[in-house]
Amino acid sequence: xxxREFYIDPSRCIGCKACENACAExxxxxxxxxxxxxxxxxxxxIATVPTVCMHCEDPTCAxxxxxxxxxxxxxxxxxxxxxxxxxxxxNCVLACPFGVPKMMTRIEQMMKCDMCxxxxxxxxKPMCATVCPSQxxxxxxxEEIGHRREQPVNIFHFGNQTVTTKVFMMTPPEVxxxxxxxxxxxxxxxx
Amino acid sequence: MAKLPQPIDxxxxxxxxxxxxxxxxxxxxxxxxxxxxxxxxxxxxxxxQCGIKLKVRDNxxxxxxxxxxFPFNRGMLCPKGxxxxxxGNHPDRLLHPLVRGEGGFRAASWDEALDLVARRxxxxxxRHGRDAVAVYGGASLTIEKAYLLGKFARVALxxxxxxxxxxxxxxxxxxxxxLAFGVDRCPNPWSDIPKAQVLLVLGANIxxxxxxxxxxxxxxxxxxxKLIVADPRMTPITRNADLYLPVRPGTDLALLMGMLHxxxxxxxxxxxxxxxxxxxxxxxxxxxxxxxxRRAAAxxxxxxxxxxxxxxxFAKAERAIALHARGIEHQSKGVxxxxxxxxxxxxxxxxxxxxxxxxxxxGQGNGQGGRxxxxxxxxxxxxxxxxxxxxxxxxxAVWGVEPDEIPRAGLSAVEIMNAxxxxxxKGLLSICFNPLxxxxxxxxxxEALERLEFFGVxxxxxxxxxxxxxxxxxxxxxxxxxxxxxxxxxxxxxIRKAVEPPGEARVDWQIICDLGRRLGQEQKFSYTSPRDIxxxxxxxxxxxxxxxxxxTYEKIDREMGVFWPCPTExxxxxxxxxxGGRFFHADGKARFIVTEYRExxxxxxxxxxxxxxxxxxxSQYLSGTQTRRIGPLVDQYPEPRIEIHPLLAAEHGIAxxxxxxxxxxxxxxxxQAMVVKTIRPDTVFVPYHWxxxxxxxxxxxxxxxxxxxxxxxxVSACRIRRADHPPAWAxxxxxxxxxxxxx
Numbered sequence: 001x002x003x004r005e006f007y008i009d010p011s012r013c014i015g016c017k018a019c020e021n022a023c024a025e026x027x028x029x030x031x032x033x034x035x036x037x038x039x040x041x042x043x044x045x046i047a048t049v050p051t052v053c054m055h056c057e058d059p060t061c062a063x064x065x066x067x068x069x070x071x072x073x074x075x076x077x078x079x080x081x082x083x084x085x086x087x088x089x090x091n092c093v094l095a096c097p098f099g100v101p102k103m104m105t106r107i108e109q110m111m112k113c114d115m116c117x118x119x120x121x122x123x124x125k126p127m128c129a130t131v132c133p134s135q136x137x138x139x140x141x142x143e144e145i146g147h148r149r150e151q152p153v154n155i156f157h158f159g160n161q162t163v164t165t166k167v168f169m170m171t172p173p174e175v176x177x178x179x180x181x182x183x184x185x186x187x188x189x190x191x
Numbered sequence: 192m193a194k195l196p197q198p199i200d201x202x203x204x205x206x207x208x209x210x211x212x213x214x215x216x217x218x219x220x221x222x223x224x225x226x227x228x229x230x231x232x233x234x235x236x237x238x239x240q241c242g243i244k245l246k247v248r249d250n251x252x253x254x255x256x257x258x259x260x261f262p263f264n265r266g267m268l269c270p271k272g273x274x275x276x277x278x279g280n281h282p283d284r285l286l287h288p289l290v291r292g293e294g295g296f297r298a299a300s301w302d303e304a305l306d307l308v309a310r311r312x313x314x315x316x317x318r319h320g321r322d323a324v325a326v327y328g329g330a331s332l333t334i335e336k337a338y339l340l341g342k343f344a345r346v347a348l349x350x351x352x353x354x355x356x357x358x359x360x361x362x363x364x365x366x367x368x369x370l371a372f373g374v375d376r377c378p379n380p381w382s383d384i385p386k387a388q389v390l391l392v393l394g395a396n397i398x399x400x401x402x403x404x405x406x407x408x409x410x411x412x413x414x415x416x417k418l419i420v421a422d423p424r425m426t427p428i429t430r431n432a433d434l435y436l437p438v439r440p441g442t443d444l445a446l447l448m449g450m451l452h453x454x455x456x457x458x459x460x461x462x463x464x465x466x467x468x469x470x471x472x473x474x475x476x477x478x479x480x481x482x483x484x485r486r487a488a489a490x491x492x493x494x495x496x497x498x499x500x501x502x503x504x505f506a507k508a509e510r511a512i513a514l515h516a517r518g519i520e521h522q523s524k525g526v527x528x529x530x531x532x533x534x535x536x537x538x539x540x541x542x543x544x545x546x547x548x549x550x551x552x553x554g555q556g557n558g559q560g561g562r563x564x565x566x567x568x569x570x571x572x573x574x575x576x577x578x579x580x581x582x583x584x585x586x587x588a589v590w591g592v593e594p595d596e597i598p599r600a601g602l603s604a605v606e607i608m609n610a611x612x613x614x615x616x617k618g619l620l621s622i623c624f625n626p627l628x629x630x631x632x633x634x635x636x637x638e639a640l641e642r643l644e645f646f647g648v649x650x651x652x653x654x655x656x657x658x659x660x661x662x663x664x665x666x667x668x669x670x671x672x673x674x675x676x677x678x679x680x681x682x683x684x685x686i687r688k689a690v691e692p693p694g695e696a697r698v699d700w701q702i703i704c705d706l707g708r709r710l711g712q713e714q715k716f717s718y719t720s721p722r723d724i725x726x727x728x729x730x731x732x733x734x735x736x737x738x739x740x741x742x743t744y745e746k747i748d749r750e751m752g753v754f755w756p757c758p759t760e761x762x763x764x765x766x767x768x769x770x771g772g773r774f775f776h777a778d779g780k781a782r783f784i785v786t787e788y789r790e791x792x793x794x795x796x797x798x799x800x801x802x803x804x805x806x807x808x809x810s811q812y813l814s815g816t817q818t819r820r821i822g823p824l825v826d827q828y829p830e831p832r833i834e835i836h837p838l839l840a841a842e843h844g845i846a847x848x849x850x851x852x853x854x855x856x857x858x859x860x861x862x863q864a865m866v867v868k869t870i871r872p873d874t875v876f877v878p879y880h881w882x883x884x885x886x887x888x889x890x891x892x893x894x895x896x897x898x899x900x901x902x903x904x905x906v907s908a909c910r911i912r913r914a915d916h917p918p919a920w921a922x923x924x925x926x927x928x929x930x931x932x933x934x
Contacts, residue, residue, distance in 0.1 A: 012409050012431075014399075014405055014427035014428065014430075016398065016399070016402050016809045016810075018267075018268055018269050018273055018402070020270075021274055024823070025254060025255070031212075031218040042865075043837070043847065043868065046425050046426065046429065046869050125266070127257075130266045130267070131267055131268040133267045133268065133402040133403045133405055134398070134402070134405040134406055134409060135267070135406050135409065147413055147414075149413050
C-alpha cells in the first residue's frame with residue numbers, strides 16, 4: 001500500500017464504464033457513482049476519458065466553499081462535503097477546474113470522489129483503479145508506473161491558475177506541465 | 192406444439208425481463224450491511240473467467256469484492272462482472288417448474304414436470320426413432336454439466352443429436368486448430384501477450400468482448416510492442432493501434448493470404464522451422480502466389496503498403512502473436528480464415544515460444560471446457576473424436592455401455608434447428624441456450640420451435656426461447672452450484688458455490704440426473720455431487736487430447752488454475768503448447784493447409800449494396816438472458832443502434848438519432864442511427880443482444896461454414912433507408928420498465 005499513487009491515462013481508456021459501475025457499488029455512497037466516463041467526440045472517434053477527482057494540493061472547491069464544508073485530510077485526499085455544513089450552493093461545482101464535484105439535488109449535498117477513503121485507509125486500492133480492465137485508472141507505485149510509455153504529470157496551467165494535484169495524469173514523455181488555456185501559450189512583456 | 196402459451200405481454204409481465212438495480216434489501220436498508228462471507232469464484236459471463244469474490248449474506252449474493260490475488264485479472268473486472276451479482280435474488284427468477292396448460296404456464300411439482308419431460312421425450316424416441324429427439328447445451332455450463340449432458344443424450348436418450356451454443360462461438364477456430372495442430376486450444380497463456388514485439392489483432396473487439404485482455408495488450412505496447420488491428424470498425428483498442436487495417440467484411444482471408452504472399456515474396460519465411468516442424472508448405476506457398484498486395488488491397492480495401500507493413504512487422508519480429516475472434520470466425524469461410532492465420536504463424540515460425548503464437552480468444556465462460564467433454568455433436572470427453580474406435584471403447588468402458596451403443600456423430604446446432612423445421616426432429620431438451628435470439632433468421636427459428644411435438648427447457652429465467660416450452664425446469668445460476676470451467680487460456684478454474692438455489696429451483700446436474708433415472712438409467716446417473724461427476728470425467732479424459740486426469744479441485748485451488756493437458760497429479764499442467772515445435776499430430780508436425788477464397792453466402796448486389804455486420808457491446812452478454820435483467824447494464828446501452836458512417840448516412844439523408852430501416856433478404860428492422868466515422872462507409876453494424884423487434888438476427892442468414900457449421904453473422908447484404916416512422920416499440924420502451932429494489 002505505502003507509496004502507491006493514483007494515475008490516470010486517458011489513452012488507455014476503452015469506455016467500458018467498469019469504474020463508474022464499481023464506484024456506485026462502493027461502501028459509502030452505494031448506488032451513485034462519483035466518477036464518470038465520457039466520449040470525447042463519439043461521431044469522430046472511439047476515444048473516451050475517465051474523470052475522477054484530481055485531489056488538488058490547494059483545492060479550489062474548498063477555497064470557494066462559503067460553508068467550509070470541504071475538507072482535505074493529511075494524506076492529501078479532498079473529501080465529499082460534510083453533510084451538516086453543505087448548503088448546496090454549487091460554488092464548488094462551478095469552480096472546480098476539472099469538473100468533478102456533483103450537486104446531488106435529491107439530498108441537497110455536493111458529493112465527489114474521495115479516492116475510496118474507506119478502502120485506502122485499510123490498505124486497499126480505490127475501487128475504480130482496482131477493477132479498471134485497461135488500467136487507465138491505476139493505483140500503483142512510481143516504480144510500476146515507470147514501466148509505461150507515458151509519464152506522470154501533476155502540474156496544470158489553467159491560464160493564470162497553476163494547480164498541483166495528488167493524482168497524476170499520464171502524458172507523452174516530453175510533456176511535464178499540462179497547459180490548458182490559450183493564455184498558457186501566449187507571451188506578453190511584463191513591465 | 193410450442194407456440195407461445197399466452198400473449199407475449201402477459202409473459203413479459205410475469206417473467207420479465209425486469210430490471211434489478213440494487214442488492215437484496217436495497218441500498219438504504221439491509222443491502223448495505225456487512226457480508227457473512229466472501230466466496231472466491233469467477234465471473235459467470237465470458238471466457239476470460241475473471242476471479243471475483245462474491246459477498247454473501249443470508250444465502251443471498253449482496254455484492255462483490257475484487258479478487259486481486261487471482262493472477263489472470265488481478266482484481267480487474269468489466270462492468271458485467273461488477274454488476275453480475277444483480278442477477279441473483281431477481282424477481283424474474285424461476286422458483287419452481289412450469290408446465291404449459293390451457294391459459295398459459297402454471298406451477299407444477301418436480302415429480303409432475305420431470306415425469307412429463309422424461310415420458311414425452313421417451314415416447315417420441317420410441318415412436319419416431321431415437322434421433323427424433325435432440326439436446327441443446329451451452330458453453331456457460333461447467334465441464335461437469337457439459338460432460339453429464341453429453342452422457343445423458345447418448346446413454347439415456349440414445350440420440351446422436353446433441354450440440355451447443357458454442358457452435359456460434361469459436362468452432363471455426365477449433366476446427367482449424369485441430370486440422371493444423373491436432374488440438375483445439377489456444378497455444379499461449381495470456382502472460383505471453385505482453386512479451387510479444389508485435390500483436391496482430393484480427394476481428395477481435397477485445398475492449399468490449401474480452402475487456403481484461405486490454406491490459407495485456409497495453410502492457411505489450413508499454414514494453415515497446417507494436418499493435419496491428421484489422422477490423423471494419425475502429426473498436427476501442429484501435430485508439431492505440433500502430434497500424435489499423437480497415438478490412439472489408441468477409442475479406443479477411445484475402446488480407447491474410449496477401450500478408451503471406453509478402454512474407455514469401457520478400458524471403459521472410461523461417462525455412463528451418465518449416466522444414467523441421469511442418470508439412471504442406473509448398474502447396475500453401477503456391478496458393479498465395481496470386482494474392483499480391485495490390486490484388487489483396489482491391490479485395491479488402493486495405494492499402495497495399497499497409498498489407499506489406501503488417502506482413503513485415505509480423506515476420507521480422509523476434510516474437511509476434513496473432514489474436515483472433517469472432518470477426519474472422521463468424522463467416523462461411525471461418526475455418527479458412529483461421530487456417531490462414533495459422534499458415535502465417537507457421538511460415539514465420541511465430542509459434543511454440545514465449546511471446547510467439549496464434550491464438551483464438553474463446554468467447555463464452557466455459558467456451559473451452561464446454562466443448563471438450565461431450566456436448567459437441569462430434570466429440571466424446573477429452574476432445575476425442577466420436578468416430579474414433581479407440582475413443583469409443585475408452586468412453587464406453589467408463590460409462591458402462593458397449594462401444595456400439597454410443598451413437599455416431601450428430602447434427603450441429605443450426606442443423607438441428609433445420610431438422611426440427613423439416614419435422615425430422617420432434618422433441619428437444621434445451622439448457623443454457625437461447626436460439627430465438629442467438630441463431631440467425633429468427634422467423635425460421637420460431638417456425639421450427641412451433642413445429643416441435645415436445646420442448647423441454649432447463650433455465651433460471653424464462654428466456655425468449657423458453658417462452659415456447661411445454662415444460663420449464665427451474666435450474667441454477669452459476670453461483671448456486673460448484674464445478675470447473677476452462678478459460679480462454681485453457682486454464683481450468685474452480686467455480687465455488689456461493690448460495691443455494693432459491694425456492695424450489697434445483698441445481699442443473701441433479702435435474703439431468705433425475706431425467707436420466709426416469710429414462711431407466713438409474714445406475715449411470717447416481718452422482719452425489721459435482722466432484723463425483725468430475726472424478727468420472729477425469730477417467731473419461733485420461734489419455735485424451737484434453738487430458739484432465741491429473742486435476743483435482745484442490746490442485747486447481749492451490750495453483751490458481753491448471754492448464755490442460757495435465758495427465759498426472761504431479762504434472763504441472765501445460766500453459767504453453769507446441770514448445771520445441773512439437774505439435775499434437777502423430778508425426779509431431781503442424782500442417783500447412785491450403786485456403787480457398789470464396790464469396791460470402793449472402794453476397795452484395797444492387798438491391799442489397801451494403802454490408803451488415805453484427806457483434807457485441809461491453810455492457811451486454813450474448814442473448815441477454817441475464818444482462819437484459821440488470822438495470823445499470825441496460826442503462827449503459829439500452830437498445831440496439833445502427834452504426835453508419837457519415838458518408839453513407841448523407842447518401843440517405845440520415846442524421847444521428849434518426850430512425851433507420853435496415854433490410855436484408857430475410858426482412859427488415861427499424862433502429863436508431865448512430866452516425867460515426869469509426870466504421871467503413873460500405874458497412875453498418877448492429878449489436879445482437881436483443882429479442883423481438885430489436886433482434887438483428889431476424890435479418891442474418893443461415894449460411895454455414897461447411898466444416899465448422901458456424902453461421903455467417905459477420906457478413907450479410909443489406910440496404911438502409913430513413914424510416915417512415917419510428918417502430919411501435921420506440922414509445923413503449925421509453926416508459927421505464929418496472930424497477931426492482933430501488934433504494
